[in-house]
Each structure stands twice: as C-alpha cells, then as structure tokens.
Amino acid sequence: MAKDDVPEVVRNKRVILRDYVTGFPKESDMHISFSTMILKIPENHKRVVLVKNLYLSCDPYMRLRMRNDQDPEFTPFTPGSPITRFRVAQVLDSTHLGFKEGDFVWGTTGWEEYSFIARPERLFKIRHTDFPLSYYARILGMPGMTACAGFYEVCSPKRGEYVFVSAASGAVGQLVGQLAKLEGCYVVGSAGSSEKVQLLKERFGFDDAFNYKDEHDLEATLKRYFPEGIDIYFENVGGKMLDAVLINIRVRGRVAVCGMISQYNLDQPQGTKNLMCLVYRRIRMEGFVVFDFCHLYSEFLHKMLPLIRDERITYMEDIAEGLVNAPAALIGIFSGNNIGKKIVRVAPE
Structure with missing residues (x-):
C-alpha cells in the first residue's frame, strides 16, 4: 500500500x-x-x-x-x-x-x-x-415528521376546530401549532415560562398561550381558553394536563399521544382519573411512533419544503x-x- x-x-x-x-x-x-x-x-x-x-x-x-x-x-x-x-x-x-x-x-x-x-x-x-x-x-427530520404524522394522520384536523398543544415551544409542539394555524384552526399552547409563551404567540402565531406553572387549576384554565371545548389535543406532557384536557374535550374529540415528558423521571407514573370521558364523549385517543410513518417521508418533504421556502412556517x-x-x-x-x-x-x- x-x-x-x-x-x-x-x-x-x-x-x-x-x-x-x-x-x-x-x-x-x-x-x-x-x-x-x-x-x-x-x-x-x-x-x-x-x-x-x-x-x-x-x-x-x-x-x-x-x-x-x-x-x-x-x-x-x-x-x-x-x-x-x-x-x-x-x-x-x-x-x-x-x-x-x-x-x-x-x-x-x-x-x-x-x-x-x-x-x-x-x-x-x-x-x-x-x-x-x-x-x-429538526424541521426536515424526526421532529418535523412527528408533528406532521401526529397532526394529520392521527388527528385528522378540520378547518375551524379548536386545538390545544402541550409543551408547545418544544421541537414538535411549535410545528404542530403552526400546521394547525395553516389548516384554519384555533390554537392554544402551554409552555413553562413567560418567555416561551410570548414566543408561541408572537413568533409561531398561536392564537393564545399560557404558562402552566402559573396555573393552579388546569381544568379551569382550559375552560377559560376553550369555553366551547377542545377538538384536538396534541399530547406531549401527560399527568395532570391530560386529566384536565379530558374534562374539557368535546364529543368526538381526538388526542394524539406523542409523549408524556412529565412522567419520564417518575419511578411511579401518575394515574389518569378522567378516562371515562373517552366513553361518553366518544373520544379517540391514539398513541403513535414516528417510525410507523417513515414511508410517508417523500410526501412530508413535498408538503414541508414549500412552506419553509415561502416562510409560512418557522422553527427555533x-x-x-x-x-x-x-x-x-x-x-x-x-x-x-x-x-x-x-x-x-x-x-x-
């Protein structure tokens, strides 16, 4: 050699x-x-x-x-x-x-x-x-695919629906909110600081947002932001937030379970007490894993690339x-x- x-x-x-x-x-x-x-x-x-x-x-x-x-x-x-x-x-x-x-x-x-x-x-x-x-x-990889798969394939959004996104300033949540706005939905997000709340409203175009750490009654908080109820919940948090959403979700609402970050560091995960809402409100709650949608990657790029080029969607x-x-x-x-x-x-x- x-x-x-x-x-x-x-x-x-x-x-x-x-x-x-x-x-x-x-x-x-x-x-x-x-x-x-x-x-x-x-x-x-x-x-x-x-x-x-x-x-x-x-x-x-x-x-x-x-x-x-x-x-x-x-x-x-x-x-x-x-x-x-x-x-x-x-x-x-x-x-x-x-x-x-x-x-x-x-x-x-x-x-x-x-x-x-x-x-x-x-x-x-x-x-x-x-x-x-x-x-x-980020936006053209796993987080972007997760946002699109969960929102479109699991939630099946319709124009005018009410959408709530937890952990909304995170890698996936910020995209879900923007996609929902592009579909003509009303969107509220939750985050963990006043800085993140401002970003959701001013940069990502959410209709409203709140700092969950400032709220002592999440059920009442969601009732205040969604007086007519929630159609779609994009779940990233779990625990008390999920329980509060189930009380506030509308008949035939949809919940896309992407993650439950509030539970990951607990030795004993919190239970959920409001699951009967799934029955009498005919709610569909579905967990999903992005790997199940890899075959849609070309379609994902076809949708996302023009949105980025036209600056109709942004990402941090x-x-x-x-x-x-x-x-x-x-x-x-x-x-x-x-x-x-x-x-x-x-x-x-």
Whole structure:
C-alpha cells in the first residue's frame, strides 16, 4: 500500500451511559470516552457505511431508554456503550451501492464523532442541500415528521376546530401549532415560562398561550381558553394536563399521544382519573411512533419544503457546541432550559 493510501486513524470521542438511571437523570450518568477508529471500511465488510457525525438530536424520549424496565418496542441503551439517537452525518466511506463518499444523510447512530452504520438502508439521504444541514435534525427530520404524522394522520384536523398543544415551544409542539394555524384552526399552547409563551404567540402565531406553572387549576384554565371545548389535543406532557384536557374535550374529540415528558423521571407514573370521558364523549385517543410513518417521508418533504421556502412556517433551534456538552444539553431539556429543538453540533459543516 502506497503511503498516500494509508487510512487515517483517529480518536473517536463518544458519550457513554454509565448505568441505568432512576429518578431525574444527571450529567454524571454519562461520561466522555475515546476509542481508536480507522477511517476506512475493511475489505470484507459489505453494505456498510462510515460517517462523520455533524449534528446530534436531544429528545425527551431518550430518558425512557436509560431505564431497564421498558416495553420491548423501546430497547434500553446498553450501559458502557454510546447512547443513540438521530443525527445528521456525512459519508466518508461506503460499500453500500445506495451511498457514496460525500453524501449527507440523517438517521440513527451512536453519540460519537464517527460511526460505522451496519444497516444503512435505514438512513435517509439528504437531497435538498440548499437548506442548512441542521434542519434535518429538526424541521426536515424526526421532529418535523412527528408533528406532521401526529397532526394529520392521527388527528385528522378540520378547518375551524379548536386545538390545544402541550409543551408547545418544544421541537414538535411549535410545528404542530403552526400546521394547525395553516389548516384554519384555533390554537392554544402551554409552555413553562413567560418567555416561551410570548414566543408561541408572537413568533409561531398561536392564537393564545399560557404558562402552566402559573396555573393552579388546569381544568379551569382550559375552560377559560376553550369555553366551547377542545377538538384536538396534541399530547406531549401527560399527568395532570391530560386529566384536565379530558374534562374539557368535546364529543368526538381526538388526542394524539406523542409523549408524556412529565412522567419520564417518575419511578411511579401518575394515574389518569378522567378516562371515562373517552366513553361518553366518544373520544379517540391514539398513541403513535414516528417510525410507523417513515414511508410517508417523500410526501412530508413535498408538503414541508414549500412552506419553509415561502416562510409560512418557522422553527427555533437551540444548539450546544461540541460533543463534550451533549450530556448537559440532554439533561437541560428536562428542566425546560431549551427553547425550541435542542441539538448538538459535533463538527463544523
């Protein structure tokens, strides 16, 4: 092998889960580790892709995978190994015909600087590179797909309906509210600070919003904002908020259960007492997982790209710089420290 053909050897920085977590997660539950990696796929490895990770996604759902008592649909992280989530990356080497060196992709990988992808058929190739690559960790990636799938496929909105979105300033909620407004709905969101409430109304175009931390009676609060009741609830919180919504929802209302962040750090989740509302109000409440709608990704892009180009929809991101700051970035979303989608920039584009 000629000197110029010798593959580069690098230190691969990784975020490692120390052990399964109970209660509120801490930065110390993760640590930075290094491994050695050769930036070349071995000759006997077929249909494999080597990537350099550029952006990593921080999502509340990751907390569930830090526990070892979950449904098999959500495989726990492995202590001593890198935690995994969505990312945006560039292909450095490939033995898969669908990908070549220089391609940009998004999909799931470990929280590390470089990754070997053994099942690259699960990657999405980024074809619209006229948008910032970080968009594919947010509005053009998993959060955007989640918002569209939950709102359109589960909620089936109609013009003039009343829509409530909890955790509305988050990665998914801010998009759901804007999509609802584009469909001619009346939209109210809840958030955890006065700053976020103002953003919902002034930047994202919600008709109204409230700080749930200032409200001592959520049932009365929702009655005040929805005197005629709620048609659609996009659920991101769970617990007391869900109970309050069920009392205020209209006949044949719909609830899309995207997440329940208020429950993720509890050893014993809160019960829901108003479930009989589902019966006598004929409410449809449906949980969903974005992976079930991946086959609609082309349709999603066809809908979303013109909305972004025409500035009919906007999005906020909160970027942490460097993999070393990834644990703090992830923990921060459970304290409401982020505004918009929290992502980690691993390396410059």
